[in-house]
Amino acid sequence: xxxxxxxxxxxxxxxxxxxxxxxxxxxxxxxxxxxxxxxxxxxxxxxxxxxxxxxxxxxxxxxxxxxxxxxxxxxxxxxxxxxxxxxxxxxxxxxxxxxxxxxxxxxxxxxxxxxxxxxxxxxxxxxxxxxxxxxxxxxxxxxxxxxxxxxxxxxxxxxxxxxxxxxxxxxxxxxxxxxxxxxxxxxxxxxxxxxxxxxxxxxxxxxxxxxxxxxxxxxxxxxxxxxxxxxxxxxxxxxxxxxxxxxxxxxxxxxxxxxxxxxxxxxxxxxxxxxxxxxxxxxxxxxxxxxxxxxxxxxxxxxxxxxxxxxxxxxxxxxxxxxxxxxxxxxxxxxxxxxxxxxxxxxxxxxxxxxxxxxxxxxxxxxxxxxxxxxxxxxxxxxxxxxxxxxxxxxxxxxxxxxxxxxxxxxxxxxxxxxxxxxxxxxxxxxxxxxxxxxxxxxxxxxxxxxxxxxxxxxxxxxxxxxxxxxxxxxxxxxxxxxxxxxxxxxxxxxxxxxxxxxxxxxxxxxxxxxxxxxxxxxxxxxxxxxxxxxxxxxxxxxxxxxxxxxxxxxxxxxxxxxxxxxxxxxxxxxxxxxxxxxxxxxxxxxxxxxxxxxxxxxxxxxxxxxxxxxxxxxxxxxxxxxxxxxxxxxxxxxxxxxxxxxxxxxxxxxxxxxxxxxxxxxxxxxxxxxxxxxxxxxxxxxxxxxxxxxxxxxxxxxxxxxxxxxxxxxxxxxxxxxxxxxxxxxxxxxxxxxxxxxxxxxxxxxxxxxxxxxxxxxxxxxxxxxxxxxxxxxxxxxxxxxxxxxxxxxxxxxxxxxxxxxxxxxxxxxxxxxxxxxxxxxxx
Ligand code: GLS
Numbered sequence: 001x002x003x004x005x006x007x008x009x010x011x012x013x014x015x016x017x018x019x020x021x022x023x024x025x026x027x028x029x030x031x032x033x034x035x036x037x038x039x040x041x042x043x044x045x046x047x048x049x050x051x052x053x054x055x056x057x058x059x060x061x062x063x064x065x066x067x068x069x070x071x072x073x074x075x076x077x078x079x080x081x082x083x084x085x086x087x088x089x090x091x092x093x094x095x096x097x098x099x100x101x102x103x104x105x106x107x108x109x110x111x112x113x114x115x116x117x118x119x120x121x122x123x124x125x126x127x128x129x130x131x132x133x134x135x136x137x138x139x140x141x142x143x144x145x146x147x148x149x150x151x152x153x154x155x156x157x158x159x160x161x162x163x164x165x166x167x168x169x170x171x172x173x174x175x176x177x178x179x180x181x182x183x184x185x186x187x188x189x190x191x192x193x194x195x196x197x198x199x200x201x202x203x204x205x206x207x208x209x210x211x212x213x214x215x216x217x218x219x220x221x222x223x224x225x226x227x228x229x230x231x232x233x234x235x236x237x238x239x240x241x242x243x244x245x246x247x248x249x250x251x252x253x254x255x256x257x258x259x260x261x262x263x264x265x266x267x268x269x270x271x272x273x274x275x276x277x278x279x280x281x282x283x284x285x286x287x288x289x290x291x292x293x294x295x296x297x298x299x300x301x302x303x304x305x306x307x308x309x310x311x312x313x314x315x316x317x318x319x320x321x322x323x324x325x326x327x328x329x330x331x332x333x334x335x336x337x338x339x340x341x342x343x344x345x346x347x348x349x350x351x352x353x354x355x356x357x358x359x360x361x362x363x364x365x366x367x368x369x370x371x372x373x374x375x376x377x378x379x380x381x382x383x384x385x386x387x388x389x390x391x392x393x394x395x396x397x398x399x400x401x402x403x404x405x406x407x408x409x410x411x412x413x414x415x416x417x418x419x420x421x422x423x424x425x426x427x428x429x430x431x432x433x434x435x436x437x438x439x440x441x442x443x444x445x446x447x448x449x450x451x452x453x454x455x456x457x458x459x460x461x462x463x464x465x466x467x468x469x470x471x472x473x474x475x476x477x478x479x480x481x482x483x484x485x486x487x488x489x490x491x492x493x494x495x496x497x498x499x500x501x502x503x504x505x506x507x508x509x510x511x512x513x514x515x516x517x518x519x520x521x522x523x524x525x526x527x528x529x530x531x532x533x534x535x536x537x538x539x540x541x542x543x544x545x546x547x548x549x550x551x552x553x554x555x556x557x558x559x560x561x562x563x564x565x566x567x568x569x570x571x572x573x574x575x576x577x578x579x580x581x582x583x584x585x586x587x588x589x590x591x592x593x594x595x596x597x598x599x600x601x602x603x604x605x606x607x608x609x610x611x612x613x614x615x616x617x618x619x620x621x622x623x624x625x626x627x628x629x630x631x632x633x634x635x636x637x638x639x640x641x642x643x644x645x646x647x648x649x650x651x652x653x654x655x656x657x658x659x660x661x662x663x664x665x666x667x668x669x670x671x672x673x674x675x676x677x678x679x680x681x682x683x684x685x686x687x688x689x690x691x692x693x694x695x696x697x698x699x700x701x702x703x704x705x706x707x708x709x710x711x712x713x714x715x716x717x718x719x720x721x722x723x724x725x726x727x728x729x730x731x732x733x734x735x736x737x738x739x740x741x742x743x744x745x746x747x748x749x750x751x752x753x754x755x756x757x758x759x760x761x762x763x764x765x766x767x768x769x770x771x772x773x774x775x776x777x778x779x780x781x782x783x784x785x786x787x788x789x790x791x792x793x794x795x796x797x798x799x800x801x802x803x804x805x806x807x808x809x810x811x812x813x814x815x816x817x818x819x820x821x822x823x824x825x826x827x828x829x
Contacts, residue, residue, distance in 0.1 A: 014072075017065040020058070022104070027111040031058045043115060049185050051117055052095075052125035055108070056188035059098045063233050067242035074153050075317070080327055080825045081153030082818075083311060085304060085341060086140040086334035088283070089158050089245065090132030090165075092648030094189045095123055096490050097145075101235035127182045128649050130164030131247070133287035134565040135480075135674045136373050138648065139451075140334055142483040142674075142811040148236035148243040149485070149509060150815055152825060155315070157307035159299060160190075160230045160247035163282040168606050168645040173622035175644075177285075177609050190247075191231040196314065198227045198306045199253065202298065206394045211354070218351055219394035225250045225276040227306035237485050237509060248306045250279035286608045287565045288374055290381045297340070297383055297391055304341040312348055322353055326366035330823045333370045333445065336381040336437035342368055342444040343398040351394070361402070369822045370441035370448045371478075373671050375458055376569065385433040399435055403427055406443050410470060424466045442467045442474070447822045451480045452672035452693040454713065476821045479696060480672040481811035484511045487678045491652040494533040495682065495803075502526070511810035514803055521800040531796045534659070534683060541657035544650070549643045553600050553657070557639065558789050561654060561684070562662035563604035563646055566614040569669040569769045572605060573617055573759070575662055576624055577775060578782055579640060580739040583624075586634050588738075593637050597786040600639040602654060604646025616759050618642075623748040623755075651675075656682045659795075660785060663688035664778065666769040668713035670694075677809035683799040687785060689774070693809070700805045705798040707788075709781035710774040719773060726767035729775065736775045740764070 007013060020030040034054035035041055041050050074081070099105045109119045132138060140156065147154040166177035201221025208217050227248040234243040252273040279302050284291060311329065312322075320328075333339055342364060349360035374380065389396040403426040410424055422429070426439045442448050442464060450456030456477030460468040468475050489496045489508050499507060503516040520526040538553055545551040553559065562575050579601055585591040603621055607614035625640030643650065661679030663670075663686050670692035680686060680697055687707035688694040698706040711719065730737055740760060742748075749755035763771060789795055807813075819825055 017068050019062045019065050022062070022107060024107055024111045024114065027058065027104070027107050028114060030061060031055060031111065031115075034058050048121060048125050052122045053186050053188045055112070055122050056095060056098075056126075059095065059102065059104065059108070060188070060233070062102045062104060063098065063235055063242050066235070066240050067233050067244075069240075070242050071244070078317065078328065079153060080823075081155070081329060082147065082823055082825060083307065083329055083331045084140065084144060084147075084154060084156045084334065085307060085331055085338035086137070086156065086158050087300065087303065087337035088132030088137030088334075089129075089140045089144075089156065089247075090134070090137035090648060091129045091141045092138075092486060092652070093123070093126045093128045095126050097486060098233070098235055100485060100490055101237050103238055125185075127185065128647055129182050130180055130647055131158065131161050131283060133165055133283070133285060135672070136287070136335060138482075139373075139480055139674060139811075142481065142486075143815065144234050144243065144245060145483040145485060146481070146811040146815045148234045148241055149239060149483075150812060151236065151239060151241050152815065152819070154234075154243050155311070156234065156243075156245040157303060157310075158245070158247045159280050159283075159303045160249045161280055161283045162249075162277075165283055165606065165647075166285055166609065170618075170622060170642075170644050173626060174619045175607055175615050179282075189232055192249075193229050193231065196229050196310075197251075198229075198248075198309045199224050200227050200250075200302050200305050200309075202301070202391055204393065206397060214354075216351065216354065217394065217397070219347065224253055225279060225302065226253050227302060229306070229310065246307070246310070248280065248303045250277055250302055252276035285606070286610075288376060288379045288567060289608065289611070290379065291610075292381075292383070294387055294391065297387065300337055301340050301344070301392060301395075304338045305344050308341055308344055308348060322349060322355065323359070323363065325363050329367060330446075330825070331368050332818075332823070333368060333441055335371065335373045336441055339370070339381075339437040339441045339444075340392070340395060342440060343392075343395040343402070346398050346402075347394055350398075357401075361405075365444055366446050368441070368445050370438075370445035372438065372441075372448065372450055372455075372459055372463070375455060375463065375669060375671055377463075380463075381437040382428060382434040383437065385427065385435065388435055396435075399426060399440060402440070402443065413470065420466060424470070438464070439467070442471075445474070447476055448474055449476045449478045449818075449822065450671065451478065452696060453477055453479060454668075454690075454695050455671040455692060458668060458713070478814055478817040478821060479693060479809075480674050480677070481809050481814035482674050482677050482681070483811045484508055484681070486652070487655070488681055492533075492537065492656040492682050494536050495530075495656065498526075498529055498533060499803075507807070509812065511807035511812065514807040515805070517800060517804035521797045521804070527793065527796045527800065530683065530800055531792065534657070534796075534799070537656040541653050544653045545641065545643055548650075549641075551641045551643065553602075553641070554598065554636070554639065557598045557600040558659045559602065559657050560599050560660040560662065561602045561604075561658040561679070562664075563602070563651065563654060564673075564675055566605035566607040566611075566618055568613060568617075570665050571769055571771055571774075572603070572621065573763065574664050574771045574774065574778055575601070575603075576617070576621055576743075577736070577739045577771070578779060579624055579628065579638070580742055581735060581779060582638055583628050583631075583634060584738055584742055586637065587631065593634060596637045597789055598637050600641060602658075603640070603642040604650060604654065605642075606646065613758070613762065616756070620743070620748070620756055620759055624743075627748045651678070655679055655684070658682070658684040659789070659799075660684060661686045661688075663691070663694050664710070664774075665689060665691045666774070667691045667711055667716050669769065677806065680802045680806045681809065683803050685785075685788075685795070685798055685802060687778075687781060696808070697806065700808055701798075701802050702805070705801050705805075707781050707785055709777040711770070711777075716770065719770065724767070724770065724773065726770075726772040727764050729772035730764055733776055735779060736772060 020026045034057045039050045144156045164180045167180045169176045201224045203222035204220045230247050232245040349355040428434045450459040507513040542553040586593050661684040663676040667689045673692040689710040690712045744760045746753045
């Protein structure tokens with residue numbers, strides 16, 4: 001203890017940490033030191049990977065002083081902050097963002113060049129951490145970027161999956177999944193702290209005991225694992241702030257191992273280790289559709305329990321009065337995945353901190369807020385009481401008590417309305433007893449928010465109407481956003497430069513300032529430069545796709561892009577039917593090839609490994625692509641590209657190259673979408689339904705700069721209620737019939753009619769997402785797109801207005817809304 005005090009009070013103990021000098025010379029010295037002493041190689045011996053790792057560590061050194069200073073100040077000030085709990089963070093590559101945040105890009109470029117090294121080569125060496133599935137995980141990454149840039153105290157908590165989202169390849173046009181070993185070549189951005197490991201229990205039983213006259217409960221877990229934290233820097237943009245993302249890795253406890261090992265069973269000891277480490281082994285590749293697997297619940301409890309423990313026991317200062325917890329922290333629940341944190345905090349307060357139940361509940365209710373990210377009923381997580389009771393017996397008891405007290409309140413307000421009680425119970429009885437995690441989150445959360453205006457409205461009216469009635473004012477909306485640093489400044493340097501030259505640099509942290517670009521839509525010279533940048537971005541995407549997949553994007557084609565997870569509700573099939581229709585028009589001679597607007601369709605989409613229909617749709621897209629691309633009759637007119645393994649890195653190249661953004665989900669199904677925002681911000685025009693954030697995009701950019709088609713949500717509902725018969729559309733629309741018949745005929749499967757039979761018969765007899773009902777409207781609108789594209793001046797005008805009017809979709813604005821409506825952390829602006 002004396003030695004520890006001596007260290008802490010040493011004159012150098014709090015001396016400011018100095019990074020290397022911000023000069024080309026200073027950088028080169030530090031970089032070489034890292035090569036020599038970090039990697040253990042000379043410059044002459046070094047591989048590209050050595051150079052990349054040394055560079056990443058060198059850049060870290062520039063961020064270190066800010067990081068240490070940020071945490072020191074945060075500890076000193078103890079102001080209210082955000083703990084963002086998310087099972088997914090889809091971060092994308094780190095190097096470019098770190099260079100941007102420190103304004104080091106030029107120094108590094110020059111320094112490396114003086115050594116004969118090309119920065120771009122080192123950038124492409126980085127393997128992105130794909131610790132998320134899609135929009136939900138990418139949103140978390142945008143949010144922590146914005147909070148750091150706005151100077152809001154935030155810790156992101158999550159899981160350090162050893163394998164992220166699978167690497168997708170195509171074999172015979174079909175998806176094959178490969179493990180994503182993103183850590184294999186080194187992980188230069190993380191800081192492991194094994195000494196701060198937490199023990200996380202599972203299973204076992206509960207028992208009561210007498211604690212000086214008070215009967216208390218304790219949980220006696222049957223087994224436990226260690227949670228090891230890995231810290232990542234989250235740098236703010238040029239503001240000297242670096243927040244922390246803390247991801248947990250599961251390892252076996254020594255005791256757990258040793259007992260079995262001592263008993264002489266080495267194999268069993270290894271097995272138990274494997275068992276423990278499985279918890280953070282791999283990301284579940286399901287997006288919007290939970291699988292209800294035990295390992296998944298283990299993952300959820302594992303990271304949430306470790307995070308709450310870390311916050312309560314390590315982050316808070318000694319002697320902190322837990323009654324003041326709501327003034328110090330808000331745990332934001334990113335979907336239902338972390339909701340088990342609610343009974344966990346109750347367990348910590350009541351069982352460990354010996355707080356009175358009512359007091360603990362009053363605190364807990366103020367410390368959580370819940371964001372819902374879906375409208376699909378099957379996507380709302382439910383855990384069987386069996387499984388939950390076996391894995392977390394104490395938590396199940398706590399959930400039961402929360403539910404009892406909640407239902408008593410419901411009775412008090414609405415009387416013994418048994419139907420209502422059954423509808424609102426956190427415990428569902430049929431088809432099996434299970435805990436409805438969204439209900440638990442709604443009961444416990446201080447606020448519940450949807451992620452776009454329409455979504456929040458439908459959430460209140462359709463998904464949780466009883467709760468909206470019971471809790472007036474609890475529901476709110478925060479429309480999603482995307483970080484302008486990564487998705488405009490980094491992804492589109494040419495456009496960024498033009499914007500900065502025109503209106504100054506302020507837009508990077510105040511995206512509404514893009515409005516100042518509006519008058520330039522009428523400026524012919526500006527339009528020419530804007531169009532030249534789009535052409536440049538197409539050539540850039542072409543170069544990437546050529547190297548990556550051997551694809552070429554013809555210079556003179558409209559680039560029409562649909563990139564997102566493969567899901568029936570997103571309706572990639574509608575896009576396929578459009579392509580087949582255009583193809584059929586040409587090959588049947590109905591339209592001369594020369595009269596068709598040349599288009600290159602780019603798809604990007606991963607299907608969950610167990611989602612058979614989604615995989616068949618991927619097969620169909622590839623099959624249509626193979627046929628179309630090989631047919632001389634449509635050469636130079638239609639081209640279909642489906643680069644495998646769409647990820648953040650590819651998004652950064654493809655989105656800025658797009659002319660047309662496909663946002664064509666069935667109205668009422670896409671909670672928000674965030675790709676839609678990225679495209680508009682980069683000057684693509686949207687063809688879309690009135691769904692999710694499309695509604696707000698259209699309102700902002702104006703009807704004349706947006707291609708709207710399809711049924712509205714109330715129309716969808718009405719058709720549903722009237723009894724939807726997809727075959728009626730097939731029978732009455734000859735264009736549709738020809739497209740479907742062509743697929744059914746085997747035209748895209750070497751004459752084999754069986755290959756796509758399941759897709760065709762699903763469309764004709766079920767078509768849950770009403771592809772056929774929206775087909776005619778979609779084709780008509782696509783024909784208008786062709787006409788509009790024919791007037792390039794007008795198209796560019798619209799594209800500029802899309803950029804100028806979508807500043808609202810900055811995740812910085814989302815954060816302001818969270819702060820105002822939900823978190824009530826100190827103001828930052
Ligand atoms: C999602 C929704 O499907 C998207 O519409 C939404 O933009 C995103 C972020 O809010 O969340 N929900 C989900 O489970 N995966 C998503 O991408």
